[in-house]
Amino acid sequence: MTAAMAAADLGAAYSGYLAHLADADEYAATELAIGLLDAGVPAERVLLDLVAPAQTEVGERWARNEWSVAQEHAATHISEQVVAAVSGHVRPRPTGGRVVVACMDGEWHALPPRLVAEVLRLRGWQVTFLGASVPAAHLVSYLHRYDAHAVALACALPMRLPYAHRMIEACRRSDVPVVVGGRGFGADGRWARRLGVAWAPDAPSAADLIADERALRGVPPARLTHLADDEYASLVRRRGELIDSALADLRERVPSARAYTAAQLDATVSDLGHVVDFLAAAVYVDDSSLFAEFVQWLAEILGSRGVPAGAIALPLAHLAAVLRDFPRAGRALAQGGAALPGAAR
Structure with a gap:
């Protein structure tokens, strides 16, 4: 044909x-x-x-x-x-070495990496697909047991980037080269480059990269010197406190929020958790556009469900006030607020 x-x-x-x-x-x-x-x-x-x-x-x-x-x-x-x-x-009968394919710890979108695994298998690699949410320690233990040519890791959500970085470094300490993919690293792979790891936009590109070990290993180092200021670590430590204070502020400013059902309350707490987690990820890679893209996406999702953009603007303003001594978080919150529908440009 x-x-x-x-x-x-x-x-x-x-x-x-x-x-x-x-x-x-x-x-x-x-x-x-x-x-x-x-x-x-x-x-x-x-x-x-x-x-x-x-x-x-x-x-x-x-x-x-x-x-x-x-x-x-x-x-x-x-x-x-x-x-x-x-x-x-x-x-097809395998003709190449072993490639391990897995999702990052906490990442449950397993179908895209499964497609990568099958394309690699079709191209002759011996593939082990470990599936969704593989803990880093378990992956490293597996790599120590089996001689892998490479590891392909998937991440769909940018808020998982700090965990992804730790998983990438754990694989490297086992001397196994890593290629990553998925929307979590940015549509153009810019956050993969920030973490110092090879990135592939699709399954065929991943297969080509894995076949070229020199290109797989020859990536510039991570650019994360900004983490020395401890801003990311402070955000992580204060996660629960930030969610609770944002929820309390929302109830204070929006009386109807006080009458939320248990399901509505759970959804609100989940959304606030995502706001804090995406903010922390933006601080981790020092890129405010990560948070702005998330805010745009969240506004579209909530808008399709009849929730106005103001429901997002209030928590962003509250967090900006609470985190006034966090300059990188402040820049991300400002860019996120500007990304909301109807925001003054």
């Missing part, structure tokens, strides 16, 4: 695959993918041009409040089963 024919088949199949996900029809989705393989479409293209973009659309439908969390979870499970079916249908 030519590349043009494969692209045409995938284009025609995409809407059908999305419909199967919407209907939670695992069998139809699997049959569609296997049918493409039988028609001569390469397995890598089925994974990257069908399953991957469909999963992106699933996430966007959740973000637009078109799909519930339950629908998103069901669709993700089906795509995981489809990936397993494709992997079982095409079983």
Whole structure:
């Protein structure tokens, strides 16, 4: 089958695959993918041009409040089963060394790194996929037991970057080169460069990088000298206090918040926790744009659920006042506030 024919088949199949996900029809989705393989479409293209973009659309439908969390979870499970079916249908014999693929500790978005693992397997590597949220100590123990050529680590949320850095350094102390990927490192990989680690924007790029050990190891060192000022560590120590004070301030300023149901209160505390965690991550990598991008995303998510931007502006203003002696946090909060819809430019 030519590349043009494969692209045409995938284009025609995409809407059908999305419909199967919407209907939670695992069998139809699997049959569609296997049918493409039988028609001569390469397995890598089925994974990257069908399953991957469909999963992106699933996430966007959740973000637009078109799909519930339950629908998103069901669709993700089906795509995981489809990936397993494709992997079982095409079983290339390994010709390369072992590559370990895992999610960062605390990172639960396992499908994207699973796709990377399968692409590596298709290209001849012996792949061990460790799945979601792998503790650093357990990963290092595994690396000591097995001789790995490289480790591929995924991170979808920038708030996990401090943990990612510790995990990367733990792998390096085991003398195993690391490549990272995922939205958590920035759309252009800028936070990976700040942490001094090789970054790949997609599965084929990760495969090419892992095949080039010189490029994998030849990355500039981390640029984190700013952490000497202890601002990040202070934010982490005060996390609970900052969440509690922001919640108290919100209740003081918005009387309706005092009547929140248990579910509404839990959601508010969770959102405030994310605000503090993303702020800490922005301070860790010394990049206010990280926090501004999060605020924009949060405003879109909450806006689709009928929550006004003011609900975010109040906690940001409160934190700015409480953290007035934290210059880098203050800059991030100011940039985040400016990113809100309707903010004065």
